[in-house]
Amino acid sequence: MPPLDLDKIAAELESLEETIIARLIDRAQFRRNATAYTPGQSGFAGESVLSLFALRLKFQEEMDACFGRFMVPEERPFNRDLPSPKRTVTLEDDCLKLTDFNRVNLSAGILESYLDLVPQICRPGDDAQYGSSVEHDVYALQAISRRIHYGAMYVAESKYRSDPDAVRAAVASGDARVLVRLIVRPEVERRILLRVAEKAAGLQASAKANIRHTIRPEIIRDYYARHIIPLTKEGEILYLQNRGPSNRHVD
């Protein structure tokens, strides 16, 4: 993503909105299917602990890890102890100053907020489509996670570069509120929320209600307001607090 250009960062974040909304709509075609989230109810032989959802997320991330997904800064995993990449990945210099990308890992908060969202976007009940439900859960989660981590890391680095002294002083003060005041941009947040609600309506305009279950645009807008934007800011603070003086070496 070099050079670190705020317009390009904003464009990438904006482009991820369609993907997130489309993934949520895909999930909403199935019922809540609470069984798929119940520990020990996966139906997998010999698996007495994890839910089908947790198993799917684990299998997916193990596969993705083989393909090198988590070499990319904004792709932060939900699981630990994943296999090493099986392929050589050539990455551009990402311009970030982090010795360990997982210093900025908001996955736990993302997961919790997403599981709260599912009953809001899906019709209640059980349609036995557990496999499809958790498949779409994982794709939605990955899109949300990419947006949050991308925003956190790159926006924070670009804010640092625009005024290094102010950011360093705010970090040194040890008061997170000082840092928050420095990075908050209420006008940008308002614009994002308006745009997300508009897109959520637009992307569902062609869907016939008796054929495709739709999600009220306010639900997605509120999810951005209550979770995606706050988690991104939390990540920005983590980034700035953990920003190192020198670049990590890419092996």
Place this chain on the structure above:
Amino acid sequence: MPPLDLDKIAAELESLEETIIARLIDRAQFRRNATAYTPGQSGFAGESVLSLFALRLKFQEEMDACFGRFMVPEERPFNRDLPSPKRTVTLEDDCLKLTDFNRVNLSAGILESYLDLVPQICRPGDDAQYGSSVEHDVYALQAISRRIHYGAMYVAESKYRSDPDAVRAAVASGDARVLVRLIVRPEVERRILLRVAEKAAGLQASAKANIRHTIRPEIIRDYYARHIIPLTKEGEILYLQNRGPSNRHVD
């Protein structure tokens, strides 16, 4: 999917249109990236034959097989020799009369048509985003495959039931053209093509051209006209030619 209700089948097929279009748009955010499709260029240690794309499709289907995906009639795999499901899947009676779902497997034709489509929807060149490109390829392929196999099997079974004698006579004639004449519905096809073009335009209406690469709606409409609809009809014929007198037993 019982009871076998043509309106419900049509609704399901229509609902899959948004998913296919969204997946294609996701893929189109990346360049063509020919290297990702070149045999032996996967970058995987010890892998000298498969392309990164072929590897991703294989890994994905191996995972999906563990979760029981291919127990579902319309989920036909692109690979062979996949692992057995690790979970118990309870399926509704699908009302289909096939002893082996893979008698109706159009995967080879789907794969070929999709690989021809990629250069039409993606900008030329290479952005090194091979992992993301093939990830989205696989999701797009799975959505297209589901649509074709679902249409082929359920539409054919419902046509059989609407006039079993005519279908049996056409099959017995040994002339595929007689069967084709029986199942073709030009008016329905025209409606699908119009709708797909409208949806492809609508789903991209909110995307800003400098932020999100868009696909000309005609490209997706033509892909439906030249591949999705003909492959579905080919599958209907295969279904009717292989339709068994009795139901397969679900283990």
